[in-house]
Amino acid sequence: MTAEFLSLLCLGLCLGYEDEKKNEKPPKPSLHAWPSSVVEAESNVTLKCQAHSQNVTFVLRKVNDSGYKQEQSSAENEAEFPFTDLKPKDAGRYFCAYKTTASHEWSESSEHLQLVVTGSLPEPLLSVNVDPGMTPGLRTLRCLTPYNGTECIVIALLKMGIPEPLQVRQVRKNQTDFMLWNVTSNDSGNYSCVYYLSNSSHLASFPSNKLEIWVTDKHDELEAPSMKTGSSSEESTKRTSHSKLPEQEAAEADLSNMERVSLSTADPQGVTYAELSTSALSEAASDTTQEPPGSHEYAALKV
Known part of the structure; x- marks a missing residue:
């Protein structure tokens, strides 16, 4: 009698454990964008949701849009949600969740992913902040916007090949500095x-x-000026014209008039410098093989 009671008790506990396991929320997935979460209008992007299990059903949703829902089943532990011919309305914050065949509940939601579709406002200006008193190993990239409204704006620093913004600032001014610490190659x-x-x-x-930066570990003499500026007619016609702020015009004038700027620090490993020049602009214009289409600037940093 005692053995039969113990068997029934064990069976009940096991069944209860299985039911509890089925109702347990799976851990939250991750959501990423490829090639980047900041993309141009009319381009393509894929949002990829990755779970901790295989053979699951995924759902993609949009914050503040209860009617938006994409669902997809997958034998793998991830699902891809492609977006083509992006429009400004596609921008916003997205999140995903999943459920397994054994569970009755959706997992916790992923972290929100901010999808930004560019092309609705005039472009900002990015430059290297040349300050002789700068801390060794530190460099500042300055983003100057033509926005002069009163609303708070978000400014993001991007690097080609990196899907997410490197740094993001929320400000009420038209100029933001992004710090690069312990600069290396x-x-x-x-x-x-x-x-x-x-x-x-x-x-x-x-x-x-585009600001292209080279960081070298060489400590020899400075080479020829290495900053070039230029823009293609295709990109110029693509972008809308706008009135620039006096600060932006002054910054552009400083760049155009700067033949050579050298920054030295007390860094024991050598001299740290940024070299900027527009002297090669006319040469680049005559040799189309050396200057890629689009607005592009170059700066060299030595550490």
């Missing part, structure tokens, strides 16, 4: 910045000029 690459209204992410600017 890994910081080399193409940078740009964009901005959008904090309460209207579908109203995002065109990307700024």
Whole structure:
């Protein structure tokens, strides 16, 4: 009698454990954008939701849009939600969740992903902040926007090949500095910045000029000026014309008049400098093989 009672008790506990396991919420998935969460209008992007289990059903939703829902079943542990011919209305915050065949509940929601569609506001200007008193190993990239409204804006620093913005600032001014600490050769690459209204992410600017940065570990003599500026007619006609703020015009004038700027610090590893010049502009214009289409600037940093 005692053995039969113990068997029934064990069976009840096991069944209760199985029911509890079925009703347990699965851990939250991750949501990423490819190639980037900041993309141009009329381009394509894919939002990828990744779970902790296989053979699951995924759902993609949009914050503040209860009617938006995409659902997809997958034998793998991830699902891709493609977006084609992006429009400003596609911008916004997205999140995803999933449920397994064994569970009755959706998982916790993923972290929100901010999808920004550029091309609705005039482009900002990105430059290297040249300050002789700068801390060794620190460099500042300055994003200057033509926005002169009263609303709070979000400014994001982008690097080509990195899906998410490197840094994001929410400000009420038209100038923002992004700090690059302990600069190394890994910081080399193409940078740009964009901005959008904090309460209207579908109203995002065109990307700024591309600023290509080289960081070298060499300590020899400075080479020839390495900053070039230029823009293609295709990109110029694509973007809407706008009136620039006096601060932006002054910044552009400083860049155009700057033949050479050298920054030295007390860094024991050598001299840190940014070299900027427009002297090669006429040469680049005559040799189309050396200057890619689009607004592009170059700066060299030595550490």
